[in-house]
Amino acid sequence: MQPARDVQFPAGGLHLTFTASPFDVRDSLAQMLATPPLCDLPASMRGMAELVLAEVLNNVAEHAYPAGPGPVTVTLTPVAGGTQCLIVDQGLAMPGGRVPVGDLPSATTDVGDLPEGGFGWHLIHSLTRDLTYQRTGACNRLSFLLPNEG
Amino acid sequence: MQLQTQTRPKVISVTVIDDRIDAATAIQFKERMRDITKDGPARVVLDLARVQFLDSSGLGAIVAVKKHLAPDRALELAGLTPTVEKVFRLTRMDSIFTIHPSVEVAVSHAASA
Numbered sequence: 001m002q003p004a005r006d007v008q009f010p011a012g013g014l015h016l017t018f019t020a021s022p023f024d025v026r027d028s029l030a031q032m033l034a035t036p037p038l039c040d041l042p043a044s045m046r047g048m049a050e051l052v053l054a055e056v057l058n059n060v061a062e063h064a065y066p067a068g069p070g071p072v073t074v075t076l077t078p079v080a081g082g083t084q085c086l087i088v089d090q091g092l093a094m095p096g097g098r099v100p101v102g103d104l105p106s107a108t109t110d111v112g113d114l115p116e117g118g119f120g121w122h123l124i125h126s127l128t129r130d131l132t133y134q135r136t137g138a139c140n141r142l143s144f145l146l147p148n149e150g
Numbered sequence: 151m152q153l154q155t156q157t158r159p160k161v162i163s164v165t166v167i168d169d170r171i172d173a174a175t176a177i178q179f180k181e182r183m184r185d186i187t188k189d190g191p192a193r194v195v196l197d198l199a200r201v202q203f204l205d206s207s208g209l210g211a212i213v214a215v216k217k218h219l220a221p222d223r224a225l226e227l228a229g230l231t232p233t234v235e236k237v238f239r240l241t242r243m244d245s246i247f248t249i250h251p252s253v254e255v256a257v258s259h260a261a262s263a
Contacts, residue, residue, distance in 0.1 A: 022174035047203070047233035054205045058173040104242055111221070111246070116214045119241045120206035126240050 012036055013077040020061040020089065021069040028074070029054055037078040042149070049083065049146050052127050055120040056087050056142060064091025064140060082129075082147040089140050099133045099142070101125075151178040155186055162190050163228075163253050165197040171208030180211040184218060192223045197253040199229030204237050213243065228253040 005028075008015040014035055018028045029050055032038055038049050053074070060072050075086040094100070102121025105114060125131065128144035135141075152167035164186055171179050187194050196212065198204075204212075216225040228250040230238065238244040250256035 022172075026170075026172060026174050044232060048236070050203060051205060051233070051237065054172060054203075058205065058207065061173070111217055114213050114217060114246065116210040116217070117206065119209050119243075123206060123237065123240055 007031075009036070010077075013075065014038075015073070015075045017071060017073045019069045020057060020065055020072040020091075022058065022061055024069070025054065025057045025061055028057070032074065032076065037076055037083050040078075041083075045146075045149055048127050052124055052144075052146060053085070053087075055124050056085075059120060060087065060089045060091060060140075063094075064089045066092070079145070082145045085128075085144055085146060087140075087142045090138050091140065093135045093140060094133055097133075097135060099131060151175050151182055153179075153182050153186060157190060158257065160191050161193040161195055161257055162187065163195040163197055163257060165199070165253065166201050169200055170203040171201060171211065172203060172205045173207040176207035176211040179208065180214050183211075183215045187215070187219060187223070193226060194219060194223060195226045195228050195250070195253055195256040197228050198234055199231065199252065201234055202231055204234045206237075206241075209237055209241060209243060213246075216247070224248070226250060226256060228256045 006017040014032060014037065016028060016032065018024050032053065033046055033050055038046055041049060057072060061069065064070070070089065070091050072087065072089045077084040100121045102118065102125050104122055129147050131144040133140070133142050154165040154167055156163045164183065168175065219225050226248040229252050230249060238247070250259070
């Protein structure tokens with residue numbers, strides 16, 4: 001299926017709508033990284049921006065739309081101190097109406113007991129600031145700042 | 151998902167040819183690794199020098215391969231690029247894996263062991 005894409009470039013930012021499925025997420029990340037504001041970041045920060053956006057968007061693909069791909073809109077706005085991100089989808093609400101904490105396993109966990117998932121929210125919390133989730137009508141709105149280094 | 155293997159007497163090294171292990175390819179990676187390491191040397195070194203991007207799905211798949219090989223066989227890592235290294239550090243998985251600067255170093259460890 002060809003992803004339904006809509007791209008706008010408001011004032012140095014990026015406003016992109018696409019279908020949330022793993023391969024569309026990958027293609028859309030490539031597009032986001034190649035255009036402002038993310039293409040203007042230093043390489044190491046671009047890597048972290050890609051990681052955070054991949055985690056958020058794959059969560060949307062996997063958990064907001066478990067029955068099949070649905071639309072997601074990403075708005076990236078350059079601000080003082082970093083890049084402000086807003087991710088909006090029309091899928092299922094987050095469990096309990098809030099963002100998962102993302103606890104890590106203890107350093108003494110036996111290899112056999114290590115989790116094979118759940119690292120995503122920990123990475124998102126570690127690499128963002130002002131992480132905010134709102135359920136508005138039928139929409140999930142997740143916003144956060146990707147801070148500039150230093 | 152393209153993987154290249156080299157088998158030595160005590161260690162098999164697996165080089166990931168793709169430049170990313172992400173949500174789109176993690177399951178395929180896990181299955182290919184299970185096939186490749188079905189039997190063979192006790193030490194498996196995963197060469198990630200070409201991998202520029204690893205997300206939590208990719209990390210989960212690498213952890214799953216390590217669990218699958220345990221307790222008799224070990225999965226070690228080599229050649230982490232800066233972004234990949236940071237994913238391991240932020241999730242503290244760097245304390246779970248033996249990490250070598252390069253596959254060559256990892257293999258020379260085997261020779262001296």
